Amino acid sequence: MASDVMGLLALGEVAQTMDRRAVMRLIGALKPAQRSKGEAPHRPFLMLWAIGEAVRGMPRKQHWSVVRDAVGPLLVRHGGVTSSREAALFPFWALRNDGLWEVEDAESLTMTSGGRRPLLSSLDEVNPLAGLPKGVYELVVADPELAAWAVGSLLLRFFRPVPGGLLRDVGLADLMAGRETTALRPLVGETFTDRRTIADSYGGNRVRGITPLADGILTVYSDEKGPYADGRIPEVNWIAYTGDGLSGHQELIGGNKAMAEYQRERRALRYWHRPYGGQWTFETWAVIVQRWMRWGEGEDGLRRKEFVWVLAPVPSPLEHTWPASVMAALNEDTGQVHDRTEGVVLAAGVDSGTARLDSYERYKRLARAAHERAKSRTRRSTLTTVERFLRSAPAREAVILRSGGLCENPTCLGHPTERTEADAPLLEVDHVQDLARGGPDVPEAMIALCPNCHALKTRGKNRRELQKVLLAEARLRHKSFSR
Template identity: 60%
Template sequence: MAKEAVGPLLTAFAGSADGRQDVLYPFWALQRNKLWEVADSADLPLTSRGRRPKLSALDEANPLAGLPKQDYDRLTEDLELAAWAVGSLLVRFFTPPPAQLLEALGLEELMAGQISTYLRPLPGEPYQHRNAIAEVYGGNRVLGITPLSDGLLTVYSDDKGPYADQRIPEMDWIAYTGDGLSGDQTLSAGNRSMAEAQERQKALRYWHKPHRGHWTFETWAVIVQRRRRWGRGQDGQQRREFVWILAPVPSPMQETWPAEVIEALEQDDGQLHDDSLDVVPLEVDSTPESKRTSAREKYKRLAAASRRTAAGRARSSKLTKMERYLRSPAAREAVILRSDGRCENPSCMGHPLERTDADAPLLEVDHVNGLARTGQDVPEVMVALCPNCHALKTRGRERRKLQKDLLVVARSRHRAFMEGQ
């Protein structure tokens, strides 16, 4: 009976060349996973590798099979539970569900066209800790990128955690740091799952825990881009890390996604956008291997990267705003390089050569006339200042004159690096 009932479904909706023959795999796999019972299964002769019974033996025995009685009773008595199970399976394996699938399964009335309505957890559900989430919905209790027991990918972001996850300013998209605490991140484990979700344009669940707050399932989200940037691992060392750009969506059903998200997905080529090539932190770029590249050559490369970023300011799409934000470190790194670790205010009377505990320059990079006023995020209008000079430039009585002087300095030093003077 399974061959007659399931075989045509496999042909119509799963691309099976011979659905009646291919019924054997799900028929037996469900039994092996204890989701399905097959009468007298222990007596069936198996194939040479012992993975499943011979088709001929199943045809001859034609055993009774089906859900365990307690599961069948629960699903038939609790239609909301049944809708939850059906919705989870559809979202996990069919995105979007093929037309006529629910009708062919006889589930149109049960789902009433509202697949995402029955999914659990609901956005906004709070839990005190990860163990509490796992007790209700299953899944791993520690990993940051992992599915719940329904198999749908879930990511967790803790404000006190080791990763630099953040909402991108002026927009609700999320820059989510990839999997791997120390050392360069690789496309494995959780990052591999994220890449697969990006390729299939499948939504995932985003959970967030603010400082001293509870875990909350904030939103469904879809990956619109994968980038690589420099970050600091748990060991305190600079490393290359993935950043997955998550765009919040109302549900995992694509017909509910905003036009700006659809536009971003259409523009996404699925490739890695590597921001770590142009913007290399000075503590990394000062290794013996990089000595062959002069400071002036590095500066020119960073300045070019900052100009590419600035050129996108005239465009207002969300994808452009996101890229501009993530690429902005190029200008800052260029100014720090140009400063040679010294405050660029010629009249500095503070501590122009002070260093941090990590032996980095104690400098603050600032736009001389403010980014909001100029709209330029390029090194020729930016300076590296010690905290004292930064305060004088921002709040000092003579700040207007100092700003004019610093703009001359910034442009002069920039020209010297670009022209080789």
Template identity: 55%
Template sequence: MQSWSSARDALAPLLEKYAQVEDGKDGALYPFWALVKDDLWTVDSVHDLALTSRGRRPTLESLNRVDPSGGLREDDYALLRSQPHVAAEAAAGLLLRYFYPLPAGLLEDFGLHDLLAGRWADALRPQLGEAFKDRDAIWRAYGGQKMAGIGCVADGILSAFSDGKGPYADGRLPDTGWIAYVGDGLSGDQRITDGNELMAEYQSAGRPLRYWHKPFQGQFSFETWAVIVQRRLRWGVGEDGKWRREFLWILAPIPSPERESWPDDVLEALEADTGTLHDDTANYRPGDLDPEERDTTETDEDAYKRLAQAAEAIPR
């Protein structure tokens, strides 16, 4: 347990440096109290504190006056002290989720350099190559959600799941080996909601995600870390058998969340990516792939000219 005043004075410069908080001593109130709500942090003398008008948190004046002590729950504290690898896993997950890309000097300022031995990403779990019978087994080991194709395990880091027997036509791009991952939504035109919204956020931030793959009659494995280098909209067939517009997220595999390890072609693709949606549904139609959907008012010659013009317009 540490007093509020000591926690406040330790947090203040970190908040000002890494969270752009104008007054770190005032700002320290929020993380100090938020962990209580999450049942991760205990504070004594709570009944002596005056709360704000909505009762969400104590007033800064009462915290400074009472100066209560706060700290991790005793069992959690004992776990982290006795098993440094658990502390390293927790710290690395928080760094990737909230402090990415990693600012220079952060590990030293947070007192984490020795714990993470200079390679913070190695402490993350699950590890590359870990395999599980099914999604339920992944959930039992690492928590989070266990159904959606796009979602997070318990550490809050995004995962994209691809099942070779599933309803989505995921695949690999020729030559590059990059992953063409179909977005969230089984039927009807897909929207930037739910899993697609999370993917868009990761694309915008250039943040690494976990890619899991289950080949036909195989097991789910954490196959690779990946970053989203492009988002396209194409025609596809939904679970209801009807044509619809679906997102295609282009994932580039990377060896680690540490940017220094990423191949040059991935860095170049990220640099070129403006976050623009490449809409392939305007120039191509379901009838170009499915004879039953052909527009009978368009001649074969006109269809050929339209497709040729569309192909010529693709940047090289």
């Protein structure tokens, strides 16, 4: 992030001609100091106070004594520090390195022996003027929506929860009134033709699947065309999101490391989705309620271990707006990885000597793994439904294998041989008896259907008669493959 700030400075964007995105890039690059007891959000406190002063029409630059007497008590009241005068010194000097603060007559200040910051006595004596850069200040004053966006980003990233009375004390209560859930940009539902236009409007990387936008808030992208096997989880409509890394075993680095931090801190992220042939849409805010490890296939065609992050959609990034089912899942989550790779690798067709198995032996191993995992599933909850879906990987893989890539409905009149753009079978593995009604996660109770037949089985007028036919067909095929 420091390089981003230096890049902005080198390009001269911290100037009178600065635009909204440049301001948000600076805000998004801001990081709190790391102390032994955790983060020290001194600089975010100073930024909130400075934005509040600008919004209220106060001068752009104010003397050290004014900043000290205003920000010091704020840090004591809301930041847990003990000495207000010394607490104000650190952000007053350090924020300069973030391209968001200027100090006049800095060269006349006497520095500490290490040269890291000025002596408090020297600041008191010189009493220099300091404040937001001119370009930042003028944009914040002229654009209340930008000011609210900047404040919303700072609050969401550094204050969880927001201390009571903080907005009032920094002069931002009126600005943020009614903007709790709408201050941040983009808004849910915004669409773009491609990743380039998203980055042009809101910053962020144009290629990575897990990356922050300019305001520093993490964003994940899911493209129905691939290359990852993301998707909505039936019945609960939560999202199974594949981790970062196209080939080889995925590791807890890069985007996956950022996801783990968001899971630990229970922070909301943005979820973007593009249906096949459609546009990118900011579909929802979401929080991570579980992390799984499963076997998948990399871009190189080889089996690899991959993360699956379970995302629960929420109406806003503010925790008090999250549904009870999401809160229950978060409270139940231990943060540990649910590792389902051991045992599934054998079922997937590779034995301990890495020899390939024929389809019938693979099917039998998958079926055995599915039955083992179905034994202890009796508790009903949203999270249990998610777990059942993800744990049923062997059963689902067995059914796809058994189908040979064709719809298993014996009366199919749709498009049984249709393929996806990636040349995969256009099939949906379905529980003949719904999971919510106690349907087991075993191959003999599941069937592969084309989208037409799946719709008939789920919503058709004669669905109950069709379900009987499908259950009989699934059992017959299972029996045949199990011999």
